[in-house]
Amino acid sequence: MTARGTIRYWAAAKAAAGTGEEAYEAATLAEALDAARERHAGRPEFARVLLRCSFLVDGDPVGTRDHAGVQLVTGGTVEVLPPFAGG
Template sequence: MAKGTMRYWAAAKAAAGTPEEPYDAETLAEAIAAAVSGQGRSDEFERVVGRSSFLVDGVPVGSRAHGSVVLPEGGVVEVLPPFAGG
């Protein structure tokens, strides 16, 4: 398992109730599942994350399966919800 930081932006940050939190996961799919099932998380958070794009250490995940994206130790996952006009 790798440990790092998940950063939330815009609507994801509002729904999470925090700008960032630690992850302890092997893959992006595991980190997302842990974040969504976190204590006190709303259905809105799950909805926003489900529509979000992700960067891992600044590299777009794109259409890769989240289970195939291995997270690095000390990495940063950026959760980017859809923005107006984009």
């Protein structure tokens, strides 16, 4: 079932996307990220930045889980977090 929510981009991910947030319409995190890559195909740095990012879905870290198995919900939020320098 397709869900609708918000993807929030932080730091380098925000710069690469050219926006701080956008809507998703997808059933899984993998679908949402694939759609985002398509939307930002004209920004090649975006796909490169996503490879280095970690993700929170509704506040829960995704970690090493397969993105195709991470279900999204309507009204949910995906946080896209690039690596940060420092501690």
